[in-house]
Amino acid sequence: MTIRRTLIGLTGFLGLALLATVAVQISSAVEAYRRASTLVESNTARRALSEAAAVLAAERSQVYLTLQEALPPEAVVPDLPRETDQALAAAMDRLRELSPYLGDELRVFFDMPRRIRELRENAVSAQKGDQATRARVAEQWFEGMIAAIDTVEALQRDLLAEGQAADPVWTAMIEMETLSSTLLDYIYRNQARLPTLLNVGRRDPNLLDPAQRNAANTELTLRQLRDRLIADDPAVRRHLSELANSYFSSYRPVEITILQAVARDQRPARQPEDWLLEASRVLPWVERLQYDLSQRSAGRLQANLTEAAWSAARWLTLLLCGGAAVAGSIYVIQRRVLFPIEALEHAMLGLAEGKFDTPLPPATRNDEIGAMADALRVFKANAIRRKRLQDERTILHEKLEEAYGQVKADLEAAAAVQAALLPEPGQVNGVGYYGYFKPAHFIAGDTYNVFGLSDGRVIFFLIDVAGHGAPAALVSVASHYSLVQALIARKPLEGLARAVETLNDDWPENMPYFTMVLGEVDPILGKGRMVQAGHPSPLLISRAGMITALGDGGLPIGALSQVPFEEVLFDFNPGDRLFVYSDGLTEAENDSDEAFSEERLHDLILQQLHQNTPDMLAEIERTVRSWCAPRDLDDDLTMLILDAKPAKTGATHT
Known part of the structure; x- marks a missing residue:
């Protein structure tokens, strides 16, 4: 040659x-631009749905209060139905461009104007009837509008699921915005319910029970919103703080006073106009927070789109x-x-x-x-x-x-x-929780969460996705979100096992499997229960120093479909601790390829029984690292300890 x-x-x-090489990069950049453009369109449609849900809730309250004769004539907004129709039409225009990504909810949504017109016609006809007819039609109107808002929220969740893996930070902001929409809906519900209770003047379970549930859900949603705050926008933080102050200092006390008086079949000192004034004070803060979150999420998507175009x-x-x-x-x-x-x-x-x-x-x-x-x-x-x-x-x-x-x-x-999504150490409903999270590399396939319910129970879970690194981390985010959705979707009387079975049956076959421990404890009753899915058995550390391994393994989520899961019951009394960990702890190997083992873990815990929970966690972490030295951990290491705190003197469970 x-x-x-x-x-x-x-x-x-x-x-x-x-x-x-450059051509491949161009193809990737063009695909990124296409995905970003689709997300911008999806986000615009989702924002239009949020606006439609807000005006639907406002019209729902106004018509309901008018039928129940709890709204003074001067407070009626005549243009509210027209605003509702305009908001629905704007949302439909946006959704027509995204119809391939949505399911049956879209067909129901496009049929919504007809159903709302029928509800309005019934409401107008009922105005000429007697009080019993108006009350019956008012409840039909209220439930029909709730179904319409639920359809809008289902479409919002579908749009969020379409883009949640693209940008975790954006997904977190959208979850906050979704929570704020839910909060707005709950406040609008009780804005309509409580004046009706005040007008009735007696204890009516058909009106009181939904109002009490709405009040509890409002407080729970607001607390979740504060717990998930990750936005660094000062306006978001300020408006959320002002919303919380307005709610807890003014709105919530008035709401509790009215509900307690009605529950005791007493005539409250408050008038319907007083309650409507309190509701009108807190609603603008929720709307401002929604606007700030919407602007921030839209700005982030637009920045991603611009960056993709420049790339x-x-x-x-x-x-x-x-x-x-x-x-x-x-x-x-x-x-x-x-x-x-x-x-x-x-x-x-x-x-x-x-x-x-x-x-x-x-x-x-x-x-x-x-x-x-x-x-x-x-x-x-x-x-x-x-x-x-x-x-x-x-x-x-x-x-x-x-x-x-x-x-x-x-x-x-x-x-x-990923670290920002994990809960900080703290205490909820009389249960302290402390976690340790160490990825084998930059990001991990482990995740966990702890949160309290309004009835005093505490939910916890720890997930370990097979493998580690970026693929496992993405799956951990998806499994975290799917488990929370399964818990939210479960019916009041359904146990944890049903939620796990639903999660296992819905888990895609092409996704990696993962192990999990899901449980709840009731510190008031001193009881707990859990479901184990292929995960190492949690350790119950009694106050007397006994260590009990709970559960016998089970199958991982995604390994086989249509399999039953069983709940494991245990006592959880003051002074007891529940230790949940990933297999990266007991399978950590030293230079001789010898695993740390469950026996060594039990012995170490027995030696640390006198230590407080944070010091116990620190000593376990130090001992495992010393065992592996000079090697690094080969797998993600995650630990979570629940600590049943002694009940305070005089405390009651409500």
């Missing part, structure tokens, strides 16, 4: 490789420059390397054959070493060629280092977001 063919072939190969433009520019560079490189090699070498070859062959009249390339010196200078020119050309190739490899190496740095920065950002 001649030097010409070698150089042209090598340059062409490197050029094509570079252009192919595609940058890679396209690099492709054009790369093509020009390849053509230029071939031209330069022809003119600066190959032609001089061929001239030198011709001259050297002529001289070797004794053709002393062979013309020589121009030399820098015209003396007796001219021929040596011509020969050195050949070596110099080769050196230049080697240097050029080395420079190209250096540039490629620098690009690889830059790409690695970007990947590392992205993983560190993802790790920060």
